Amino acid sequence: MIRNLKLQHLRYFVAVYEERSITAASQRVHATQSGVSMQLRDFEGFLGLRLFDRTSTGVFPTKAGEQIYQRAHRVLRDIDEFTVDVATHADQLYGTVRAGIMPTFAKSILAPTLIKFMEKNPFVDVNIIEGYSETLTGKVARGDLDFAVVPGGELPVGIRSQHVDTDIEILVHKRRQSGPSTDPVQLAVSPPLNLILPGPGNARRAKIDRYLSNICSSKHSILELDSMMATFDLLDKGDYASILPGCLCLPSIEDPRMVLSPLLEPLLQVDYLLIESSSKATPPVVSAFANALCDEIRKWCSFGRDTYLNT
Structure with a gap:
């Protein structure tokens, strides 16, 4: 019955x-x-x-x-x-937020978001997990996270998404000669490079592989590395280059040792998606933190487009 x-x-x-x-x-x-x-x-x-x-x-x-x-x-x-x-409490947000973020955001976007949000909402507990798209998507699907922000890509059944903003992919390497750090580099005609790229579990990887296969004339050597700290360490100490999201690179734009060059002709971009379980409602406290994080992402993406493309 x-x-x-x-x-x-x-x-x-x-x-x-x-x-x-x-x-x-x-x-x-x-x-x-x-x-x-x-x-x-x-x-x-x-x-x-x-x-x-x-x-x-x-x-x-x-x-x-x-x-x-x-x-x-x-x-x-x-x-x-x-x-x-x-x-829902009418006067004050309370509860717990469990959010997943990419390493892209851990360096530049997370701290200002947390500072402003926690000052405004002192009774909210925020739990942050850093990881790549495959890991974060799985945790959202299993209910271990309330939401995550990941690069655009194929999503499993039971996940809903909304577009946050579009970022620019940047070729990063240690400076070898003087010149403006944001001068565009045409990767399509670049000599062979030792490229550090994320593993296949990262949603950005497939798009980067297509770019290298369809656009580039040189055969680049690939080192797969799913660690942003190790990637930056190798960029600093070895003869390596990497393709990284613009938001991650902005704090290093004034570093005279590094060259940051947007990939142009054609432009390589990455979309950021906010993902949640499609069978669960979003509590106000989660929605408030997600909005704060997405606002900060949009601010940095806009600043990056203005900075890298001189628009």
């Missing part, structure tokens, strides 16, 4: 649908595989419908499962929004 349904049935069903795996879904909802399987069977029994086809490679929704997912997704979000409405 429908009256015997529990919210747990809906949450487990949505987790299995989005993960396409009972094992992954059980990890996401912090339950055992047998418990998730039992709740799923109960749910199908209550409805009198088969919601998934089980195979050796995973579980796949039936047509009935596709339709029920749309309903269950809306129900869970409505319940989340109801909970948020009840918990």
